[in-house]
Amino acid sequence: MMEQADVLDLSLKDEHAVSPRALRFGRRFAGEVLPSFGDLKRQRCTDAPAEVPRDELAPLVALLHSRPAIDAELNGQRLGPLAQLVGEERFDLICDSQLPTRLYNCGGSALPLPNVVQSDGEALLIESTRSPELAQLVELAGQIAREAPAPEASA
Numbered sequence: 001m002m003e004q005a006d007v008l009d010l011s012l013k014d015e016h017a018v019s020p021r022a023l024r025f026g027r028r029f030a031g032e033v034l035p036s037f038g039d040l041k042r043q044r045c046t047d048a049p050a051e052v053p054r055d056e057l058a059p060l061v062a063l064l065h066s067r068p069a070i071d072a073e074l075n076g077q078r079l080g081p082l083a084q085l086v087g088e089e090r091f092d093l094i095c096d097s098q099l100p101t102r103l104y105n106c107g108g109s110a111l112p113l114p115n116v117v118q119s120d121g122e123a124l125l126i127e128s129t130r131s132p133e134l135a136q137l138v139e140l141a142g143q144i145a146r147e148a149p150a151p152e153a154s155a
Contacts, residue, residue, distance in 0.1 A: 058121025087151030
């Protein structure tokens with residue numbers, strides 16, 4: 001068995017000569033503890049609760065991300081269209097939600113335009129797979145969506 005380990009150790013010296021799978025096996029065989037898939041998996045936007053459709057989640061994430069700009073805005077006529085997008089109750093929950101400082105500071109400084117909130121939210125959902133802060137915003141958006149009903153679709 002030791003001879004096999006020595007041969008494997010020699011083959012690991014030239015990492016380009018062996019496959020990544022063989023390298024992982026060699027490291028595991030040598031006793032190195034490698035992270036498991038569960039350790040590497042990040043919360044993804046696809047992990048969002050199934051009862052919250054993605055098209056409902058996206059504008060909530062975008063508005064949560066824009067909280068600093070929403071909080072700084074004094075003109076109700078500019079906030080009204082944003083509230084209509086997600087519904088008054090959900091907008092109130094967004095404005096009343098307690099964001100940790102690091103989440104509050106990750107947001108944009110400009111008030112989002114109503115016609116791009118959905119696309120901005122979709123982009124943030126994608127980015128949340130790489131950003132723990134955005135993943136937390138996605139989770140908070142899911143909580144808001146479950147807590148307040150979606151606005152009635154106008155005919």
